[in-house]
Amino acid sequence: MNYKKYLNGRLSDDNDSAKIIAALLAGVAVGAAIGILFAPDSGSETRSQISDKAKDLASSVKDKVQTAKDSLSVKADELKSSANDALGKAKEKYSKATNDVEDSVEGAI
Numbered sequence: 433m434n435y436k437k438y439l440n441g442r443l444s445d446d447n448d449s450a451k452i453i454a455a456l457l458a459g460v461a462v463g464a465a466i467g468i469l470f471a472p473d474s475g476s477e478t479r480s481q482i483s484d485k486a487k488d489l490a491s492s493v494k495d496k497v498q499t500a501k502d503s504l505s506v507k508a509d510e511l512k513s514s515a516n517d518a519l520g521k522a523k524e525k526y527s528k529a530t531n532d533v534e535d536s537v538e539g540a541i
Contacts, residue, residue: 468478
């Protein structure tokens with residue numbers, strides 16, 4: 433049997449390719465887990481390293497969320513200010529137009 437043709441035919445199929453990629457990723461994850469478990473460090477050191485990395489990751493995520501929250505707050509304040517300015521200008525134009533109409537009506541009478 434010609435294995436190159438068989439493998440090429442199987443890899444060209446999208447469905448099978450997705451399965452192969454999923455299996456490859458699962459293998460990498462299992463290999464990483466086994467590598468951590470069989471590392472020369474003791475179990476308590478390994479758990480401590482995992483815990484420290486998880487805390488660092490959580491801290492990083494919290495910082496990024498806070499930065500995004502602050503940025504959105506600033507943008508919201510800017511939009512509110514712009515909206516208030518536009519509303520003020522619209523009120524001025526309405527008031528001026530109303531006064532002009534009243535003056536025109538009084539001048540016509």
